[in-house]
Amino acid sequence: MERIIITGALGQIGTELTLKLREKYGEENVLPTDIKPPEDENLKGKPFEILDVRDQERMKELVSEFKPDTIMHMAALLSATAEKNPQFAWEINMGGLMNALETAREFDLKFFTPSSIGAFGPSTPKENTPQVTIQRPTTMYGVNKVAGELLCDYYHEKFGVDTRGVRFPGLISHVKEPGGGTTDYAVEIYFEALRSGRYTSFIGKSTNMDMMYMDDAIDAIIKLMEADPAQLTDRNAFNVSAMSINPEMVANEIRKHIPDFELDYDVDPVRQGIAESWPNAIDSTEAKRQWGFDPRYDLEKMTEVMLEAIRNK
Numbered sequence: 001m002e003r004i005i006i007t008g009a010l011g012q013i014g015t016e017l018t019l020k021l022r023e024k025y026g027e028e029n030v031l032p033t034d035i036k037p038p039e040d041e042n043l044k045g046k047p048f049e050i051l052d053v054r055d056q057e058r059m060k061e062l063v064s065e066f067k068p069d070t071i072m073h074m075a076a077l078l079s080a081t082a083e084k085n086p087q088f089a090w091e092i093n094m095g096g097l098m099n100a101l102e103t104a105r106e107f108d109l110k111f112f113t114p115s116s117i118g119a120f121g122p123s124t125p126k127e128n129t130p131q132v133t134i135q136r137p138t139t140m141y142g143v144n145k146v147a148g149e150l151l152c153d154y155y156h157e158k159f160g161v162d163t164r165g166v167r168f169p170g171l172i173s174h175v176k177e178p179g180g181g182t183t184d185y186a187v188e189i190y191f192e193a194l195r196s197g198r199y200t201s202f203i204g205k206s207t208n209m210d211m212m213y214m215d216d217a218i219d220a221i222i223k224l225m226e227a228d229p230a231q232l233t234d235r236n237a238f239n240v241s242a243m244s245i246n247p248e249m250v251a252n253e254i255r256k257h258i259p260d261f262e263l264d265y266d267v268d269p270v271r272q273g274i275a276e277s278w279p280n281a282i283d284s285t286e287a288k289r290q291w292g293f294d295p296r297y298d299l300e301k302m303t304e305v306m307l308e309a310i311r312n313k
Contacts, residue, residue: 001110001225003029005068007053007100008075010034010043013114013168013217015176017074018043020218031066034075040176053096059103070225073100073113078181079141080271086140093144094151101155101163112225113152115167115237117210118182119145122277129279131239131286138277152236164224165236166287169210171217172302174309182274186211186250190306193254193261201247202268208280210241213297213305220293227291234286242295243302244281253303 004021008014009032018032019042033051038044049062053075075096082089097113104111121137135146152163170183185203192199220240251263287293
């Protein structure tokens, strides 16, 4: 992996992924794209292209001009947003993915796109969820992710495209505030702890979900994409997670730094229903075994870093 084009580069993952890849591979070798221009000061005034992932001709035009060896397809609508407009979610999440896969096939590019724990459903085993298990999601986002996993496998088997991907849990970051995910409470709670000393969670107090600090997520993408393909038994749906937590656990950790922090609840039935359809804790054994996945942040360390970074803002 030497020259990379990124779709959805202004999203929650894409912003930090762009910065890390430019640091590692050089600014001239990483081209971020999105449907609107960047507002982030770290991206302004640097190479950037406007791209609607539904426009396959524009996508191919950019690839032809930039000549990457890898495409990282990050553009997608997240879980809660997708439920509000499922037809539009299919158009973006599946139409955009098909366009990106076709571009990878035509230009012989390595390919990454993230899946999610949202690909699981109520009938999936809740604890220690295996890599290969039943997947019957009950959300449009989940349906998109299962279909995406299968489509990427198909493009690898049928056309030889070097497709790779992970099932991300909730991702926690201080760089970009959340944008429509069911796990967003785990980001919002840190910002509100410092803004107001209190937070109202839209997720119930004992609802466990897998989470990961963003630095670990970015490192996982790069490590998987740099792995020898001969090591990979699986390809497009590696379970990855660093911790299984609920709002009370996060609040208790915050109180070690902000003793008077208050947490209460106003549960959103839509997002709570989505959360309850997901596993409580997934098994990341195959990612560790096949390509050395090794997260560095637990809840304690992540909380220290999040609060310090937000305070410094």
